[in-house]
Amino acid sequence: MQPKTLEQLSDQAIKDRRHLHQHPELSWKEFETSNYIRTRLEKLGIDILNYERPSVIGYLKGTKGAKTIALRADIDALPLTEEGDKEYISKNPGVTHACGHDGHTAVLLAVAEWMAAHSEEIEHNVKFIFQTAEEITPSGAAYLISQGVLEDVDAVFGVHLWQGVEKGKIGLAHGPMMASTDDFEITIEGAGGHGSMPHDTVDPIYISSHIIQGLQSIVSRKTDPIHTKVITVGKIESGSNYNIIPNTATLHGTVRGFNLETIQLMRAKMEQITEGICSTFDAKGTLKYIEGTPPLINDLEQSRFVEKVIRDSFGNDVFEALDPVMGGEDFSHYLLEKPGAFIFVGMGGEKSAYPHHHARFDIDEDVFPSTIELFINIVKNFN
Numbered sequence: 001m002q003p004k005t006l007e008q009l010s011d012q013a014i015k016d017r018r019h020l021h022q023h024p025e026l027s028w029k030e031f032e033t034s035n036y037i038r039t040r041l042e043k044l045g046i047d048i049l050n051y052e053r054p055s056v057i058g059y060l061k062g063t064k065g066a067k068t069i070a071l072r073a074d075i076d077a078l079p080l081t082e083e084g085d086k087e088y089i090s091k092n093p094g095v096t097h098a099c100g101h102d103g104h105t106a107v108l109l110a111v112a113e114w115m116a117a118h119s120e121e122i123e124h125n126v127k128f129i130f131q132t133a134e135e136i137t138p139s140g141a142a143y144l145i146s147q148g149v150l151e152d153v154d155a156v157f158g159v160h161l162w163q164g165v166e167k168g169k170i171g172l173a174h175g176p177m178m179a180s181t182d183d184f185e186i187t188i189e190g191a192g193g194h195g196s197m198p199h200d201t202v203d204p205i206y207i208s209s210h211i212i213q214g215l216q217s218i219v220s221r222k223t224d225p226i227h228t229k230v231i232t233v234g235k236i237e238s239g240s241n242y243n244i245i246p247n248t249a250t251l252h253g254t255v256r257g258f259n260l261e262t263i264q265l266m267r268a269k270m271e272q273i274t275e276g277i278c279s280t281f282d283a284k285g286t287l288k289y290i291e292g293t294p295p296l297i298n299d300l301e302q303s304r305f306v307e308k309v310i311r312d313s314f315g316n317d318v319f320e321a322l323d324p325v326m327g328g329e330d331f332s333h334y335l336l337e338k339p340g341a342f343i344f345v346g347m348g349g350e351k352s353a354y355p356h357h358h359a360r361f362d363i364d365e366d367v368f369p370s371t372i373e374l375f376i377n378i379v380k381n382f383n
Contacts, residue, residue: 003117009110010368016040017106017365018088024077024095024102027133027140030054033075033105037130040109044116046128051147055140058128060115068125069379070149070156070340072141072331073108074101074134083359098361100161105130107159107368111375126379127153134330137292141333155302156340157378158331159371161363163355165346170310170374171320172343174303176258179230181292181328182267186211186251186274189284195243204249205238207281211251214273222269229257229266230326256326258295296332299339306341306378313377314370320346327356345371 004012016036025033034054041048041058049057054075082089082096090096097103112128129149133140150156165171188211190202215231223229231253238249255270257263271287278285310319322344331342351364 004113006369006373009114009372012113013106013110013368013372014365016109017102017363020102020105021088021097022091024090024092024097026079026095027076027136028054030075030132034130037075037105037109041112041128044113046112046116049127051144051149055132055144056130057144057149058112058130060112060119060122060126060128062122062124062126063120064123065125067154067382068127068152069382070127070129070153070334070338071108071111071375071379072129072131072156072158072334073104074131074140075105076101076133076135076140078135078357080357080359084362086362096359098358099135099356100363101134103161103363103365103368104159107371107375110368110372114372114376115379122379124379124382137290139293139330139333141330145333145337150334150337153338155382156334156338157302157306157343157375158334158340159343159345159374160329161347161367161371162344163348163352163361164325165320165322165344165348167347167349167352167364167367168318169320169346170314170318170343170370171322171346172298172303172306172341173322173324174298174300176295176297176324177322177342178296178324178329178332179256179258179326180263180295182255182263183290183292184253184255184270185288185290187286187288188249188251188278189286190245190247190249190281192245192247195245198245201245202281202283203245204283205246207278207283208236208238208249208251210277210281211274211285214277215270218266218269218273223262223265227257227259227262228324229255229259229262231255231266231270256328258297258324260294263295293328293330294332294336296329296342297335298341299335302339303341305382306343309377309381310374313373343374345374
């Protein structure tokens with residue numbers, strides 16, 4: 001069989017992506033997706049390594065095999081009802097690929113097909129990581145790492161088809177690129193009563209207002225302003241009637257940042273403020289801190305290597321040096337273990353006009369050829 005051209009590989013990636021889009025599965029439940037990937041890889045003659053499903057790890061031995069490169073795609077969808085009239089709309093009610101993981105998977109399958117057909121040109125060993133559960137905690141990346149998926153890997157690379165970058169641009173940040181994604185719940189236990197007699201109560205709503213102010217003092221007064229960070233309270237639960245002071249109040253929020261030491265400091269200060277303010281007002285305060293993904297920090301050597309690959313492959317005007325974003329990605333777990341880089345392939349425009357996680361989000365499949373070529377050239381040019 002003749003090897004496929006880049007155009008033919010892109011056409012196959014579109015078919016794969018649309019099939020996956022019509023059959024989305026939630027994190028840790030992607031077993032039909034896993035079967036689809038395994039079948040495609042086995043037909044290509046790519047070895048399937050023994051890792052726990054639903055993740056699938058393919059392996060291609062290089063002609064020299066001195067180094068091993070890992071390429072990663074995430075495979076899970078979101079608990080969201082898709083809107084729109086696209087012909088390949090989700091057939092699984094309440095579940096949709098609204099972040100682009102179907103495209104990531106399809107692209108990596110195309111890359112695997114090219115490499116299987118051109119194995120004589122591939123010097124390094126290649127691991128194709130099709131990873132479960134990027135969208136939730138516990139993270140699928142962290143779980144694969146605990147199984148040893150990176151033990152023999154020299155560098156790891158991933159891409160995100162990114163609506164927030166103009167179509168035709170490919171870029172990354174050198175160093176910090178995406179933020180940590182920790183969450184928290186603060187519970188304030190007071191003593192309720194009638195609103196006309198507040199002196200007989202310990203008002204958790206009033207106390208919560210002081211805690212919210214205190215949390216913002218961590219950002220503005222307790223941490224280095226050079227280090228970007230966010231503490232946001234996005235939800236407050238308390239009370240049942242307008243004239244009754246409740247017994248409890250609960251604050252829900254998120255913590256984002258790019259520096260691990262700063263994030264640890266914020267957590268410690270949050271505990272101090274919660275306990276201290278509540279104690280001052282004769283209440284009990286409890287912080288439940290929920291660790292998400294760590295900050296995604298590209299290795300400088302590998303990110304500069306990727307920049308060169310982009311410029312050499314597509315021209316200087318295609319590369320874009322990107323500012324970090326406060327969204328999170330569990331690819332960060334891989335970069336804590338091994339050098340590598342995470343890359344945004346821009347697709348913002350008419351076809352991909354809605355943001356990630358929107359019910360009308362869609363991928364611009366025109367960017368598939370350049371994404372496939374990018375992965376191929378990263379592997380071919382890696383030293």
